[in-house]
Each structure stands twice: as structure tokens, then as C-alpha cells.
Amino acid sequence: DADVTQTPRNRITKTGKRIMLECSQTKGHDRMYWYRQDPGLGLRLIYYSFDVKDINKGEISDGYSVSRQAQAKFSLSLESAIPNQTALYFCATSDSSGRLEQYFGPGTRLTVT
């Protein structure tokens, strides 16, 4: 089984809808991250969490919110989806060793029409 899983893998939604992307991990890592990837722009950090009670905004948090339900689960919500949130979304984890080597999920392809 994959160490980092994301659901759904693909989602098409309409403008204005609320949508939640979920991430689960079995690596036992404390740190979890949400990124979005757009063509030609690499990965940009949306939110990150060092533990259940420590959540931080990344460089592009506007329009997104997160919830760290447990050490193993980190959800990303789009409260009111807009077309420019169409992107590939990745969840990642890392341990607390300080190396920040990250393990990525398979991604969620989100399309907002």
C-alpha cells in the first residue's frame, strides 16, 4: 500500500462549490504539506502542519483552508471554488529530523468549470 494517499484522484467541480481534498499517510511523520502545481510554475506551498496543533500558511493560502484531523490526516478545502484553482494538488509528508526530505502522494487533478 502507498505510504501517502490522496482522495479523490480526479475531480471536476463547478464554480462556487465547496470541495475537500483528503490526504492520509502511514509513514508516522509529524509534518504534512499541501502544494499546488501549475504548468511551468513548479510547486507552490499552500499550507503546512508540523503537528496536529500547528498549522501554517504557505505562499498561496488565499481561498484555501486546511484541517489536521489526526497525525495521519490532513485535508485541504476550497470553500468556494474558482476556475483559477484548476491545478494538480499534492500532499506530502516529512519527519521531524530537520532534513525535510518529503514523500509525496499521487496527486489530485482538480478542474473547476
Add this chain to the structure above:
Amino acid sequence: SQQGEEDPQALSIQEGENATMNCSYKTSINNLQWYRQNSGRGLVHLILIRSNEREKHSGRLRVTLDTSKKSSSLLITASRAADTASYFCATDPLGAQKLVFGQGTRLTINP
């Protein structure tokens, strides 16, 4: 803002040739990492080089780091078709506690 800038944006070579990708960054770092992404899939960690290291090897991969020039290079020797992917550098800036990714180099290995 992106910390790392990668060069070239795209690279196409013949199987068996060596591929070199470069990454430049702006601030002092704890370490620099390279990741591979096969089309539309999650990134996979390849290698990490600490700020006090100058060169590191892992199989067919060789990474160099020049902190005075704030640059790194990734060399893939004896390339294979399976090496076709996008390659990203990621820096761990001092005090940031998070990685900052470059825009990536798209590598195509032609059979």
C-alpha cells in the same frame, strides 16, 4: 516567490548520453534536494546535499553544490529512456523550515 531557478527548462538527449541540469537559488540554505516527477505523478526524492558538502553521488546521479555561487547541478550519466521525467530542485532556506521548489527541467531521453 520561487527560490530556485532551473536551467534549462527543457532538455532532449539521446539514450546513453549524460544529462546536466542546473539550479540557482537566492538565500542561504541548510540543504538542497533534487526530486523527479514522472508525468502527472507525485514527486520522488532523489538526493539531498547539505550546505557543507560539495559533491554527492547516488548510482548514476551526481550532485554538486557551490554555496558561494548559490548554485547546484544534477548530472545523470548514461541516460535511459526511463529517466524521461521532470526534475526539480528544492532548497531548505535557513530558518524557513519548509522547502521551496524550482520550476523544474523537463528531460526527454530519445531511444
